[in-house]
Amino acid sequence: MQERVQKFLSEQGVASRRKAEEFIKSGQVSINGRKAKLGDKVDPEKDEVKVYGKIVQRSEQKIYIALNKPKGVVVSKYDPNGRKTVFSLLPEELRAKVHNVGRLDYDTEGLLILTNDGDLTQELSHPKYEHDKEYEVITDAEPKPTQLEKLRDGIELPTGMTSPAKIKVRSGKVYITVHEGKKRQVRRMFNAIGLGVRNLKRVRIGKLKLPDIAVGEYVELSREDIL
Ligand code: URA
Numbered sequence: 001m002q003e004r005v006q007k008f009l010s011e012q013g014v015a016s017r018r019k020a021e022e023f024i025k026s027g028q029v030s031i032n033g034r035k036a037k038l039g040d041k042v043d044p045e046k047d048e049v050k051v052y053g054k055i056v057q058r059s060e061q062k063i064y065i066a067l068n069k070p071k072g073v074v075v076s077k078y079d080p081n082g083r084k085t086v087f088s089l090l091p092e093e094l095r096a097k098v099h100n101v102g103r104l105d106y107d108t109e110g111l112l113i114l115t116n117d118g119d120l121t122q123e124l125s126h127p128k129y130e131h132d133k134e135y136e137v138i139t140d141a142e143p144k145p146t147q148l149e150k151l152r153d154g155i156e157l158p159t160g161m162t163s164p165a166k167i168k169v170r171s172g173k174v175y176i177t178v179h180e181g182k183k184r185q186v187r188r189m190f191n192a193i194g195l196g197v198r199n200l201k202r203v204r205i206g207k208l209k210l211p212d213i214a215v216g217e218y219v220e221l222s223r224e225d226i227l
Contacts (some may be wrong), residue, residue, distance in 0.1 A: 001044075002041040002042065003041060005031060005049065006020040006024060007118055010116075012056050012057070016099050016125070017118050017122060019099070023051055024036050032048050063094065063116050064114075064221040065098060065218050066111060066221055068213050069104055069109050069202075069215075070109055070215045072106065073089070075103040075104055083106070098114040099114065099115070099116070100113070101121050101124050102125060107200070110136075110210055113205060127179075132166075133177065133178055134176070134205075135176050135201065136175055137176060137199070137200055138174075140196035140198045141195060143174060143195055147194065148167050151167050151176060151190075155192045155193065156192070163179065176189075
């Protein structure tokens with residue numbers, strides 16, 4: 001059965017669908033030796049697809065991984081500055097097959113999903129589905145009730161207003177739930193109300209809680225654990 005080349009690439013874990021489109025647009029993808037265009041179709045059974053000159057091997061099985069990301073590693077397949085990546089925490093046979101769903105900052109820890117299921121990536125990444133993302137925040141000063149109210153109402157950032165956030169405080173830590181994924185959003189929201197973030201950890205995406213595993217470890221899941 002034929003499918004669009006960008007879908008095929010994301011299913012094989014080469015990159016997210018959006019990133020795969022960038023590879024195609026910049027001429028790095030070929031189908032049977034011919035440069036691919038956006039929307040070109042491939043038959044995974046017959047066609048030879050290459051990215052950066054390397055053949056994309058077909059993998060049938062869908063893989064779902066929850067990783068407890070440590071601080072000090074970058075969420076990217078390759079880092080031009082040579083920093084350690086989250087992919088280096090996976091065994092080689094998994095590393096090549098999966099891509100990350102969304103990102104966490106270099107200094108953020110916690111739940112990161114990796115998969116070769118392009119449809120799941122689309123659904124979790126698309127703002128219209130509004131999947132919750134919950135973070136545990138340790139601030140550098142005790143938050144005042146008026147500051148927390150501002151987070152609940154939504155914060156004006158240079159990139160626009162954030163949606164109202166759900167806020168809980170437990171044992172001195174703030175738990176904030178948002179469903180958007182603006183760059184450095186949580187840090188910027190806290191900075192906007194005058195609080196520095198000492199530690200930021202993602203503890204939930206939708207119904208999936210950060211599994212009880214050590215920092216730097218991962219577990220394999222099924223699709224039903226996530227959506
Ligand atoms: N918000 C941030 O500021 N950083 C992250 O890594 C995730 C959400």
